[in-house]
Amino acid sequence: MSAGRPSLARRLTLKVIFLQVATLMAFAMCMPLLQIVKDRGALYDPDPKVSGSIGSALQRVGRAIVLVPNEQFNALADEAPDLWFVATNAYGEQLNYGIVPSNMADIAQSAALFDVAKFAGVETPALLAVERLSMGEVRIVFGNGPLVGPLRALARSVVDNGAPLMAVLVLLATMTGLLIPRLIGSSLAGMHRAVRRAKMIDIDRRGTRLPTADVPAEIAALVDAVNEALKRIDDGYERQQRFLADAAHELRTPIAILQNRIELLTSGDLHLPQYSGRLLLDVQRVANLAEQLLDLQRIDFSDTLFGNVDLVAVARKVVGDLAPLAIGAGYAPQLTFEGRVAIVFGDSSAIERALINIFQNAIAHGGNKGTILVHVEAEAILVSDEGSGIPMEHREQIFEPFHRLRPKERGAGLGLSLVREIMVRHDGAIAVGESEFGGACFALRFPPAAIGQPKDPVKPGVRHVAA
Ligand SMILES: Nc1ncnc2c1ncn2[C@@H]1O[C@H](COP(=O)(O)OP(=O)(O)OP(=O)(O)O)[C@@H](O)[C@H]1O
Ligand SMILES: [Mg+2]
Incomplete structure (x- = not known):
């Protein structure tokens, strides 16, 4: 038992003894009262x-x-x-x-x-x-x-019966003091087993759960909750492991290609001017992946200041910055909005990063033709393109890390999982559907802003990489 904590057995024993004293006192008082009633109501x-x-x-x-x-x-x-x-x-x-x-x-x-x-x-x-x-x-x-008067008569009765009452009390208190700690000890045996098991839980011994057999119902709820928490931690740990393995796999391929090309160069079979473009692309792919991984890490562990963010201003900036890239890739970027401002409560740089990712996806996967439309509503930003869209069966999976429709594509497949993390941290959501032009339409939806009274200005980074 932990030092300094009140013992359950002691508390219960004291309470039961107190209850017994109160009951006996009440009994001692009631007897003369009953007598008075029996004496045809004589109060004096x-x-x-x-x-x-x-x-x-x-x-x-x-x-x-x-x-x-x-x-x-x-x-x-x-x-x-x-x-x-x-x-x-x-x-x-x-x-x-x-x-x-x-x-x-x-x-x-x-x-x-x-x-x-x-x-x-x-x-x-x-x-x-x-x-x-x-x-x-x-x-x-x-x-x-x-x-x-009746009060003095009652008090006298208690005093008169004091000796037998005291004897009964001493007997009851002794029995209570002896019995209750033993009863509690045996009732909590299951809990002690759970405590012993909990001490064995470690990162290397995952899958351990606390035993619930013989645990009293009052404590079973806590044990169940701990077991559920352990399961969530195990699942999270496994997701992290999978993510690490996928990340290592993704890094290995471009690095192996790069290594192979450098070997060919050094052996003299290839000429640098001819292959420098390809080498640069390979290096860029590794650098992009490292950058994406860092982004995910940052969103996991940074404490971010939340505030009121104007989605129209964010969209203007992102579309303005990326328009030359989109035009260069063959698209016609367009921005429309319902109101002049659309305020939500969030982290403006994270929201900007999310929109950049979605817009870059439209550029990279939108078929290099048609309009890329960014439309801002009261609490949402929608990005539509005229590409081939996302087939129904992939609409959930594309938000998982490293999931791509065409694995040979240059991206790492991390952008959308990062966007989903950002939206989860905003108590919002990301969804994908079909655009009016037949391509993909991504919607970033935020909860309504409590303008002027932010409810939770600092959101600590507690979520983990993959969901
Ligand atoms: N607008 C879109 N149209 C068609 N397919 C898309 C679109 N946006 C995303 N996708 C598909 O979803 C996959 C996952 O997108 P995600 O942004 O996560 O990764 P990525 O763009 O491939 O790589 P990264 O963003 O990490 O550089 C993409 O590989 C692509 O196949
Ligand atoms: Mg992407």
Whole structure:
């Protein structure tokens, strides 16, 4: 168990003990309440202290009990002018005071049978108490004295029952303290197994999952979530591995060609002026690939500042920069927009890079004829061309790294996967369909901008290369 963390067993034990104390207290309070209800709603009890005041004024003279009023008794008599009592000593001698109800006079005859008794349900509730005086034990039955309220009666009941309550409590607390840690220990055995397995997880031991057998339902959800996270990490790792292998493969081919040509040159079989153009193309292909890989790396790990970006301004710049290239390749570039501005929340240089890639694709794969149309809508940029388009079965795959319709093409097949990454980071999407001219139409769609109150100004680079 980690130091400093609260233990579940300890917390549970304390809570259960607290609950037990509260229940027992409530029980102790409820008993007198029930008694009150049973006593036909009598809320007030005779004050038991009265017998003490009476006893203090009693003396045995000859063979009789006599009342010798003292200060204490006088105060009592002033407070309760209707007070009555019957005092009986061990010799059977009796003293009556006040107007004793007839039924209570009979009961007083049998006072020797009781130690303490409460007589409810009579005209006035009466009490019987035993006072130990110099003449010996005197049983005093009294009524019409001062009363005590229900709260004091309840408190007295709790105090009176204190000893047995404490005994029950100590017993319960001991059993709870002993049992709960053991119960929790056995219930969490499955979790301890999961912890041991988790400690074995490593980059070299992928595919490991935490066992869920015997894990309590409350913790199983966490274990399941960790297992799902592990699966995502494994999948991501495998994608990275595949990407690396593909990248190495893509680099190997132009490098091998380059090596072969240089060998031919050095052997004198070929002449440099004749082949320098081809060599330059090969070098350019390797350089392009390195540049694309770097681009993907940058988008993965850079912290980018997001802000409001005007898609119209981005499109103007990209079309302006690439128009000479497009015209040189035989196209008629065109830019149209719905409004004068189209604001989205994003990273302007990344959006620019995405549009450059799409526009360059239209130049490279658009059949070297017709219009390349860039159209800006409220939250989207669409690029259409008049080439042969993207066949239905490739419309998903072209966004995977290194996927090309014609593998012999000069590009590495990384441009569209980079664009998709950029769009994912913008909570947007890229889709491809057919253009009105019959060629490809790529659409970059962004979520609506929260103008003036960017919700997430810094988007950390957390996504990985291939999806
Ligand atoms: N406008 C288009 N018309 C027809 N095919 C296209 C178009 N855009 C992309 N493609 C196809 O999709 C493939 C993947 O495009 P992507 O941009 O990812 O790679 P690339 O252009 O081949 O290489 P790179 O962009 O890495 O230099 C291309 O090889 C091409 O076959
Ligand atoms: Mg491309």
